Amino acid sequence: MKLSREEVRHLAVLVRLGVSDEEVDRFGEQLSDILEAFQVLQEVDTTDVPPTGHAIALEGVMRDDEPGPSLPEEQVLANAPNREDDFFRVRPVLE
């Protein structure tokens, strides 16, 4: 279970995480060790065992759609790294 440099870089691209060459090597080694240890899961017989995604079986919790107070715009935008008027400012998505 050895992750190649290319695989590590691919994972980083999937989550848009910048990684240095040194991080690629270190994470590659550590993730390989972890995944190797987790091979133990393959011992478990899970034939006909359904997966559990959540500790409590809640189904579509609904509430009435009643208008209520929201945060004022100034507070919503107070932590924005870049803003323009009442908007979050981002770099162009389409060039």
Added chain:
Amino acid sequence: MDLCSLTIHEASQRLRSREFSSVEITSAFLERIEKVDPRLRALVTVCQDEALEQAREADGRLARGDGGVLTGIPVVIKDNMCTRGVRTTCSSRMLENFIPPYDATVVERLRAEGMVMLGKSNMDEFAMGSSTEHSAFFPTHNPWDLDRVPGGSSGGSAVSVIAGETACAIGSDTGGSIRQPAGFCSVVGLKPTYGRVSRYGLVAFASSLDQIGPLTKDVTDCALLMNAIAGHDPRDSTSLDVPVPDYTEALVSDIHGIRLGVPKEYFVEGMQKEVADAIRAAIAVMEGLGAEVDWDASLPTTRYGLAAYYIIAPSEASANLARYDGVKYGFSAQDADSIWEAMEKTKQNGFGPEVKRRIMLGTYALSAGYYDAYYRKAQQVRTLTRRDFDQAFEKYDALVTPTSPSVPFKIGEKVDDPLQMYLSDVCTLPINIGGVPGISVPAGFADGLPVGMQFIGRSLGEEVLLRLAYAFEQATDWHKMRPPAL
């Protein structure tokens, strides 16, 4: 009188009889923090002015006679719960300057009770870790031995309680993050049933596992805080809409006939012998008090819990942490040519190594080609873990185990070895996978360092856990032990 040594219930009585004021006890804690925290580093932010203002308000309520049992009592909040106007960092560069515009439901409830927030406690970054060494700011030191870790991720909360920096604290627990530091520091720590306490305003790590709970000097205080924080919240769709009992009514020391199972798998290979001995002695105390103990209980899926947990939790984390894109709040890299480069640099410079590792691990487990072998498999093991608990609770009222396989380890010992670090959660994380409640209580010492005992209960079985913990506490003096003077 040393005001900093008082429990909630001791201080509460004296506040209401006006023996001292909330301003006085708050000032005493602030002085204590100033004196000892430079060595312990339990707190990321101290709210001196806000705390004194809240204390004055509480004194007003107490004078008018409309104070409750928690009015005027100081509390420390883990720094992953939103506090309006007070920065909430998650001990991460990513949120170093984030000031939430709203309170988490838990914080709102404690404020409504008239509690005084002294500050925000240090933690492993985004609650990912077992030692508080993964804080981006500084490690927290264990007051029983300053060269050792306090556990994590709620290490700052546990230390602030045992070191007398606060009357009590709030933490969060995804795989043991309340119970393991409670055990390492010799305080009481409860992870409630999943859904018992609202997670609204808790910065998400692994949403199907995260739960908020109290860290306190004794079991009575734990019940008092649970009375305040438990209950349904329409803003958290996973919170349970079931009535909240008065948890103090569970504090009875008679445990005759309660059936306790000791799952043999929790005395894992590699467990420190002195820890196992201390726990067996503590269980014998329970037996002496009249509990019916089965020393040969079994939860066969236990040995797969670690792998299942460290696939499920990072998978959920990788999705939850995708929101830190540098657009709406938090750290934002500016030196980039494109939106993609900006996001990559934001995460690269905003997250520390353990957070990056878990994001990558989770992404791997969820990615095409590996999903069935890892994520789906882990979720199937989750089903088997739940079946283990269901079957056990047909025979037993509660299970009892060590909280951790060792005493607190040295700072630096495991920080570069993620697998070794993960193993320190081996006794606590199956409880989160099962969604059931667990409590750690001070249960002795090994090599002069604290050992915690964990009781595990059925879903919404907090009252049984409190009763068992209370009976043990009445019969022993471990909860009265305090670390050497700082």
